[in-house]
Amino acid sequence: MTNAVDLCRRPGLAYQHAFDWLAVQLQAIDGPIVALVPSEFQGIELLRRLPDISFLNPMPTGLGEVGAGLGLDRVAAANERGKFAAVAWVEPRQEDVSCLEQIRQRLLVNGHIFLVAGGQLASFLAERRQQEALFLTSAEVKNAFKQAGFTVTTQFGLHGPRAILWHYLGEAAGRLGQPHWQDRCHYGMRRAFVKTGFGQEMSALTCMAAERRA
Amino acid sequence: MNEIPQAVANLDGWLDTMRVPGGYGGPVVHWWQNCLQYTGSGLDWRYEGIISGYLTLWQRTGQPQWLEKACRAGDDLVAGQLPAGNYRASSFEQNPYPGGTPHEAAADVGLLHLAKVLRTEGDERWQCYQETAVRNLTQFYLQRMWDPAARSFRDDPNTPSLVPNKACTLVEALFAWAALSDDVELIETYALPTLTAVVALQLKAPHPLAGGIAQNRIGRNLIAKYFPYYIARCIPALLLAYKYTEDEQWLAAAIAAFHFVVRLVDENGLLPQVVYPKGINRYPQWVAPLGDVLRAADLLTPYYGLTFDKKQMEQVLLAGQLPSGGIVTGHHFASQVNQKPNDQLPDFRDCIPVVGWNDKAFRYLVSCVPQGQTLPASEITDFQKPCFLRGQEVVWRESNEVMSLSRDKNTIYRWDKGQNWTAVAEPEVLWK
Numbered sequence: 329m330t331n332a333v334d335l336c337r338r339p340g341l342a343y344q345h346a347f348d349w350l351a352v353q354l355q356a357i358d359g360p361i362v363a364l365v366p367s368e369f370q371g372i373e374l375l376r377r378l379p380d381i382s383f384l385n386p387m388p389t390g391l392g393e394v395g396a397g398l399g400l401d402r403v404a405a406a407n408e409r410g411k412f413a414a415v416a417w418v419e420p421r422q423e424d425v426s427c428l429e430q431i432r433q434r435l436l437v438n439g440h441i442f443l444v445a446g447g448q449l450a451s452f453l454a455e456r457r458q459q460e461a462l463f464l465t466s467a468e469v470k471n472a473f474k475q476a477g478f479t480v481t482t483q484f485g486l487h488g489p490r491a492i493l494w495h496y497l498g499e500a501a502g503r504l505g506q507p508h509w510q511d512r513c514h515y516g517m518r519r520a521f522v523k524t525g526f527g528q529e530m531s532a533l534t535c536m537a538a539e540r541r542a
Numbered sequence: 543m544n545e546i547p548q549a550v551a552n553l554d555g556w557l558d559t560m561r562v563p564g565g566y567g568g569p570v571v572h573w574w575q576n577c578l579q580y581t582g583s584g585l586d587w588r589y590e591g592i593i594s595g596y597l598t599l600w601q602r603t604g605q606p607q608w609l610e611k612a613c614r615a616g617d618d619l620v621a622g623q624l625p626a627g628n629y630r631a632s633s634f635e636q637n638p639y640p641g642g643t644p645h646e647a648a649a650d651v652g653l654l655h656l657a658k659v660l661r662t663e664g665d666e667r668w669q670c671y672q673e674t675a676v677r678n679l680t681q682f683y684l685q686r687m688w689d690p691a692a693r694s695f696r697d698d699p700n701t702p703s704l705v706p707n708k709a710c711t712l713v714e715a716l717f718a719w720a721a722l723s724d725d726v727e728l729i730e731t732y733a734l735p736t737l738t739a740v741v742a743l744q745l746k747a748p749h750p751l752a753g754g755i756a757q758n759r760i761g762r763n764l765i766a767k768y769f770p771y772y773i774a775r776c777i778p779a780l781l782l783a784y785k786y787t788e789d790e791q792w793l794a795a796a797i798a799a800f801h802f803v804v805r806l807v808d809e810n811g812l813l814p815q816v817v818y819p820k821g822i823n824r825y826p827q828w829v830a831p832l833g834d835v836l837r838a839a840d841l842l843t844p845y846y847g848l849t850f851d852k853k854q855m856e857q858v859l860l861a862g863q864l865p866s867g868g869i870v871t872g873h874h875f876a877s878q879v880n881q882k883p884n885d886q887l888p889d890f891r892d893c894i895p896v897v898g899w900n901d902k903a904f905r906y907l908v909s910c911v912p913q914g915q916t917l918p919a920s921e922i923t924d925f926q927k928p929c930f931l932r933g934q935e936v937v938w939r940e941s942n943e944v945m946s947l948s949r950d951k952n953t954i955y956r957w958d959k960g961q962n963w964t965a966v967a968e969p970e971v972l973w974k
Binding site for chain 1: 575579580624625626628630633636638639640641766767816818820821822823878879880881932961962963964965967969970972973974
């Protein structure tokens with residue numbers, strides 16, 4: 329059962345970034361938007377940001393209860409047949425690859441998939457350690473997008489090597505009894521948290537926008 | 543620089559531009575984290591200063607519209623309360639999460655002050671505001687955050703912890719609740735033991751940081767960081783305890799805390815961000831939040847006759863008011879990492895007025911409006927300023943309709959006021 333304490337729990341910084349990015353992208357879409365998520369955790373994060381979003385099957389169990397906790401009248405399953413303008417696809421699992429063709433068919437031409445997937449440093453995510461699913465990496469999803477006729481238009485990484493280095497420098501400063509340096513390093517980590525350009529897949533999470541070609 | 547009544551009128555005008563569905567919105571910049579993309583209603587500590595400020599303005603001017611604005615803010619909280627008693631998006635810099643501390647307690651302080659005023663006026667709305675606050679205090683704080691072993695409130699239901707400034711805000715809420723309900727048990731069982739735990743974290747003379755109150759304790763680990771701003775926020779609760787018990791220890795703790803703060807005021811009337819037993823991180827230096835420091839000085843004056851000259855700090859506050867009506871949050875955000883101020887151009891975050899900081903300035907400035915004086919019409923205008931984003935020159939703009947950041951002719955950040963999320967936020971502005 330999902331209780332109120334769970335609704336107050338905040339995920340790590342990478343996920344906060346990723347879900348905020350998804351919200352900004354999706355709220356700008358004119359047309360139906362849907363989400364495909366592997367578990368309740370990702371569903372909660374989307375619902376608290378976009379209360380009107382509906383979910384593709386398989387919809388995680390417990391989301392209805394989460395919606396009630398968030399004060400929502402209902403949590404909607406996506407229409408079985410209708411088309412949609414955009415999809416939020418969060419942390420696809422190996423078994424979800426088969427969904428891509430279905431998504432492509434139901435996505436309007438020039439519709440978008442907004443993806444959040446683990447990067448090469450996904451093992452740094454505390455939330456990942458609590459889940460047993462076999463997640464696709466961003467590189468694997470990117471390949472799948474290419475094969476299914478999507479063009480990647482935006483991509484950036486979250487929590488890359490520079491941010492991780494700042495983090496460990498801060499840890500070292502703390503152990504050496506220099507908390508003022510530790511704090512400075514912490515903000516260095518936050519400043520370096522978003523990785524664009526070359527090497528962005530070497531990060532804990534990757535955000536990607538892909539457009540369906542005609 | 544505006545005179546205080548004009549500054550208050552402009553702040554009120556600006557606050558109206560920051561309305562979104564369900565409350566007051568806009569981006570947040572902070573020492574801990576920024577919240578630049580979520581711009582929807584934040585049911586957090588901004589409501590403490592907004593409600594209290596409008597109540598004071600009503601009492602000073604006798605104009606009913608200010609009471610209605612206080613009630614509108616109260617209605618935001620009532621409508622945004624979740625079934626578990628928390629407020630939606632109450633975490634300020636970490637929004638849109640509920641369960642923010644001290645934010646929900648601060649919102650309760652606002653609601654309970656409003657309820658008290660309305661009850662005195664015979665206005666039946668008071669009951670709804672009181673019920674909302676009591677539901678939050680009971681279901682969230684008393685049931686989930688009270689640590690009976692430590693006899694203080696935790697900052698996280700699952701971790702033994704104490705954050706003095708947050709606990710003090712909660713104590714203010716408990717005193718306000720007790721005043722409405724005549725239930726001294728709230729003070730005896732919860733508030734005073736919590737303050738005892740807070741004062742245990744205060745450094746005593748002859749320590750060089752005497753009067754400073756440590757930022758927090760997690761388990762047995764004391765986090766020996768001393769934030770003058772947060773320490774000033776402990777003072778109102780300590781004074782409430784003194785008024786209630788007439789026990790001098792609370793007054794002594796409040797005075798020592800304020801002496802600590804005053805010793806750190808620099809030649810410009812600004813405070814460092816955080817002081818450590820070894821070292822200091824001076825930047826960013828607060829501007830709008832100084833309203834809380836000035837308020838603490840005012841609260842202490844009747845008991846102590848403080849010799850602190852508020853004038854310079856007050857001038858800093860007024861000088862920070864932008865043509866758009868909001869007051870900047872602080873100076874030198876870009877120096878948060880290297881702690882070397884850059885006087886060429888401000889960081890873009892130095893240009894952003896934030897509702898949850900401006901409420902502190904608003905509450906203080908309103909308290910300076912002379913009794914019986916009505917406000918002039920607000921005079922707010924569009925505003926733009928060159929600034930730096932990650933070392934590159936950009937332009938910050940604000941009008942009644944939009945806040946934006948552009949580089950050359952490209953918009954890299956845009957919030958259309960009234961919307962819950964930014965319309966544009968390029969990756970370089972994704973900065974928490």
